[in-house]
Amino acid sequence: MSKDKMDAYWSETQRLMFIIMALWVFFSFVVHMFALQLNNIVILGFPLGFYMAAQGSLIAFVVLCFWNASAQNKIDEKYGVAED
Amino acid sequence: MATKTEGSTFIDNLGKIYGYYTGGFLGFTILLAILEQLGVPNKVIGYAFVFLTIGVYALIGWLSRTAQLSEYYVAGRRVPAFYNGMATGADWMSAASFISMAGGLYLQGYDGLAYVLGWTGGYVLVASLFAPYLRKFGQFTVPDFLGVRYEGNLARVCGVIVLFSASFTYIVAQTFGIGIIASRFLGISFEIAVFVGLVGILVCSMLGGMRAVTWTQVAQYIILIIAYLTPIVWLSTKKYGIPIPELTYGQALQDIAALESKLGIVKGHVAAFADAKGQFSWDRFVNYFALILCLMVGTASLPHILMRYFTTPSVREARQSVGWSIFFIFLLYFTAPAYAAFAKLEVYSNVIGQPIAQLPAWVQNWSQVGGMLTINDANKDGILQLAELRIHQDIIVLSTPEIAGLPYVISGLVAAGGLAAALSTADGLLLAIANALSHDIYYKMIDRTASTTKRLVVARALLVIVAICGAAVASTRPSGIIQMVAWAFSLAAAGLFVPVVMGIWWKRTTTTAAIIGMMAGFVICLYYLIMTRYFPEAFEAMWGAKLWFGIQNISAAIFGLPVGFALTWILSYYTKAPSDEMQAFVDSIRRPKGAIAWTKAAEVHE
Numbered sequence: 001m002s003k004d005k006m007d008a009y010w011s012e013t014q015r016l017m018f019i020i021m022a023l024w025v026f027f028s029f030v031v032h033m034f035a036l037q038l039n040n041i042v043i044l045g046f047p048l049g050f051y052m053a054a055q056g057s058l059i060a061f062v063v064l065c066f067w068n069a070s071a072q073n074k075i076d077e078k079y080g081v082a083e084d
Numbered sequence: 085m086a087t088k089t090e091g092s093t094f095i096d097n098l099g100k101i102y103g104y105y106t107g108g109f110l111g112f113t114i115l116l117a118i119l120e121q122l123g124v125p126n127k128v129i130g131y132a133f134v135f136l137t138i139g140v141y142a143l144i145g146w147l148s149r150t151a152q153l154s155e156y157y158v159a160g161r162r163v164p165a166f167y168n169g170m171a172t173g174a175d176w177m178s179a180a181s182f183i184s185m186a187g188g189l190y191l192q193g194y195d196g197l198a199y200v201l202g203w204t205g206g207y208v209l210v211a212s213l214f215a216p217y218l219r220k221f222g223q224f225t226v227p228d229f230l231g232v233r234y235e236g237n238l239a240r241v242c243g244v245i246v247l248f249s250a251s252f253t254y255i256v257a258q259t260f261g262i263g264i265i266a267s268r269f270l271g272i273s274f275e276i277a278v279f280v281g282l283v284g285i286l287v288c289s290m291l292g293g294m295r296a297v298t299w300t301q302v303a304q305y306i307i308l309i310i311a312y313l314t315p316i317v318w319l320s321t322k323k324y325g326i327p328i329p330e331l332t333y334g335q336a337l338q339d340i341a342a343l344e345s346k347l348g349i350v351k352g353h354v355a356a357f358a359d360a361k362g363q364f365s366w367d368r369f370v371n372y373f374a375l376i377l378c379l380m381v382g383t384a385s386l387p388h389i390l391m392r393y394f395t396t397p398s399v400r401e402a403r404q405s406v407g408w409s410i411f412f413i414f415l416l417y418f419t420a421p422a423y424a425a426f427a428k429l430e431v432y433s434n435v436i437g438q439p440i441a442q443l444p445a446w447v448q449n450w451s452q453v454g455g456m457l458t459i460n461d462a463n464k465d466g467i468l469q470l471a472e473l474r475i476h477q478d479i480i481v482l483s484t485p486e487i488a489g490l491p492y493v494i495s496g497l498v499a500a501g502g503l504a505a506a507l508s509t510a511d512g513l514l515l516a517i518a519n520a521l522s523h524d525i526y527y528k529m530i531d532r533t534a535s536t537t538k539r540l541v542v543a544r545a546l547l548v549i550v551a552i553c554g555a556a557v558a559s560t561r562p563s564g565i566i567q568m569v570a571w572a573f574s575l576a577a578a579g580l581f582v583p584v585v586m587g588i589w590w591k592r593t594t595t596t597a598a599i600i601g602m603m604a605g606f607v608i609c610l611y612y613l614i615m616t617r618y619f620p621e622a623f624e625a626m627w628g629a630k631l632w633f634g635i636q637n638i639s640a641a642i643f644g645l646p647v648g649f650a651l652t653w654i655l656s657y658y659t660k661a662p663s664d665e666m667q668a669f670v671d672s673i674r675r676p677k678g679a680i681a682w683t684k685a686a687e688v689h690e
Binding site: 006009010013014016017020021024027028029032033035036039043044045046047049050051053054055057058059061062064065066068069072073076080081082083084 | 194197200201204205207208209211212213216330331333334335336337338354355356357364372373376377380398399400403404406407409410411414417418421589671674675676677678
C-alpha cells in the first residue's frame with residue numbers, strides 16, 4: 001500500500017474518531033451539566049435531566065458503538081484495507 | 085484435524101446449545117417455583133440455586149479444558165462477535181453492577197447515576213480508540229502490547245504492575261460480593277462463605293483458561309440478565325400493569341416524590357447535585373463528573389476487558405463485538421434505575437411506618453448478614469421511622485424481592501444472578517493476572533525456553549495463589565463493593581490509558597516518555613488513594629485540606645491522568661523519535677489488512 005493512500009486512510013479514520021469523541025463528550029458530560037434545568041421538563045413522569053442520565057445517554061452510547069463499527073468498515077472497504 | 089472440525093461444529097451450533105441451556109434454566113426455575121408452592125423450605129431453594137448454577141459453570145469449564153496455548157490465552161481466536169459481546173457483558177458486569185449499583189442509586193438518587201453513565205460510556209472509547217488496534221496487534225495480553233510498542237521489558241513490567249494493582253483490588257470486591265450471597269443463601273458465616281465462593285471461581289477458570297472462561301461467561305450472562313430483569317418486570321406488572329419497567333418507573337418516580345414530601349425528605353430522589361438540605365452543591369457537581377470520567381477511562385483501560393477483544397476472529401468482528409458488548413450491558417444498566425425506584429417505593433410505602441414487631445422475616449434474615457441491615461427504634465414507639473432503618477447498598481438488589489413480598493424462588497434467582505455476575509468477573513480478572521504473570525513475566529522475561537506444558541502449569545499455579553490472596557483480603561471486609569471497584573478503575577485509568585492510547589494514535593510517543601508518564605500518573609493516583617483512605621491526618625497535615633479540590637478518592641485518576649498525558653507528550657519531544665521500524669509497526673496495526681511489521685525488539689512472536 002502506498003504511503004499517500006495510507007495517509008488518506010488514516011486521516012479519514014482519525015476524522016471519524018474525532019466525531020465519535022465529540023459526540024461522546026456531549027452525551028457523557030455536556031448534557032448532564034444542565035441536569036437541573038432539564039429536570040423542570042417532565043415527560044411520562046420522568047424529569048428530563050434524570051432521564052438523560054438514566055437512559056438517554058446510554059442509548060446514545062450503544063448507537064455510537066455500532067455506528068462506529070459500520071462507518072469504519074466502509075472506510076476500510078473504500079481503501080481496500082478490509083480483511084479478506 | 086479432528087479437533088478443528090470439532091471446534092467449528094461447536095461454533096456453528098452455539099445458538100442451539102445456548103438456546104437449550106436457557107430453556108433448561110427457565111425450566112429449572114419453574115420447577116423450583118412449583119416446589120416452593122408445594123411447601124419445600126426456602127433454605128433448600130437457596131441451596132439449589134447456588135450449587136446447581138456453580139455446578140453448571142464447573143461442567144462447562146471442565147468440558148472446555150485445554151492444554152493448547154492459543155486456546156488457553158485467547159480461546160483460539162474464533163469467538164463470534166455476538167457471543168464475545170455476551171461474554172464481555174458477564175466479564176464486565178460484576179458484583180458492583182449487579183449487587184451494588186441499584187443500591188447506590190437507591191441511596192443517592194440522581195448522583196448515583198454517575199455509575200450508570202461511567203460504566204457504559206467507556207465502551208465508546210474502547211470501540212473507537214482501542215479494540216480494533218489491539219486485535220490487529222493480536223498477542224496475548226495488554227502488557228504484551230506495551231512491551232513491543234515501547235521496546236522492552238521495563239514497559240512490560242510497568243504494565244504488569246498497574247494491571248496487578250487494579251485487577252487485584254477488583255477481585256477482592258468480587259470475592260466480597262460472593263461472600264455476601266453465599267453467607268445469606270447458604271446460612272454460613274461471611275468468612276467461610278468467601279472461601280466457598282473461591283472454589284466456585286477456581287473450577288471455572290483453572291482448567292481451560294480463556295476458552296473455558298469465555299463459554300462459562302456466556303452461560304453466566306444468560307443467568308444474570310434473566311435474574312436481574314425478572315423481579316423488576318414482575319414488580320412493574322404488579323404495580324402498574326405494564327411489564328416494561330423502563331417505561332413505568334416514571335410513574336414510580338412521581339409516587340416516590342409524593343411519599344418524600346409526606347415523609348418530610350428534603351433531598352428528592354431525582355434532584356441533581358443536591359446536598360442533604362436539597363440545595364445545589366458545587367462539590368457534588370464536580371465529583372459527579374470526575375467520577376464519570378474516571379470510570380469511563382478506566383473501562384477502556386481494564387486489561388480483563390481489553391483481553392476479550394483478542395479472542396475475536398478478525399478486526400472487523402472486534403469492532404462489532406464492542407457494539408454487542410455495550411448492548412448486552414445496556415440491558416442491565418438501563419433497568420438499574422428502575423430497580424432502585426421500585427425498591428424505594430416498596431420501602432417507603434410498605435416498610436416505613438409499620439410496627440417493628442410485625443416486620444416480616446426478611447428483616448430478621450438480612451440482619452444476620454454482618455451489619456448489612458439494622459433497625460434501631462430510637463424513639464421507642466415500636467413504629468419504624470425512616471431514620472431508624474439503615475440498609476446497606478450492597479443488599480438492596482438481593483433483598484428487594486423479599487421486601488416486595490415476591491415468592492422466595494425469585495430471591496433465589498436473584499442470588500444466582502449475583503453469583504453469576506461476581507464469578508464471571510472474578511474469573512476474567514484472575515485470568516488477566518495469571519496470564520500477565522505467566523506470559524509476560526515468567527515466559528517473556530524469566531524463561532524463554534519454557535515448554536508449553538510448563539507455562540500452563542505456572543499459569544494455573546499462579547491463578548490459585550492469587551485467588552487465595554484475594555479471598556484472604558476480602559474476608560477482612562476492607563470497604564464496600566462499589567468503592568473497591570471504583571478504586572480499581574482509577575488505578576487502571578491512571579496507569580494504562582495514556583501509554584496505550586498514545587502508543588496507537590501518536591507515532592511520536594517515545595519509550596522513555598511513555599514509561600515516565602505512565603508511572604507518574606499511576607503513582608499520583610495511588611498516593612492520593614492510599615493517603616486519603618488510610619492516612620487522612622497525615623494528608624491533611626501536609627496539604628492543609630482533607631482532599632485535593634474536594635475530589636473523593638474513588639476518582640483519584642482525575643489527578644493521575646493529566647500528569648501522565650502531559651509528561652508523555654512533553655518528554656516525547658525531548659527524546660529521540662521512534663525508529664522507522666517502530667513507525668512501520670504502528671502503521672501496520674492501524675490497518676486491518678496485512679501482516680504486522682514486527683520490530684527487532686519484539687523478537688519472537690508465535
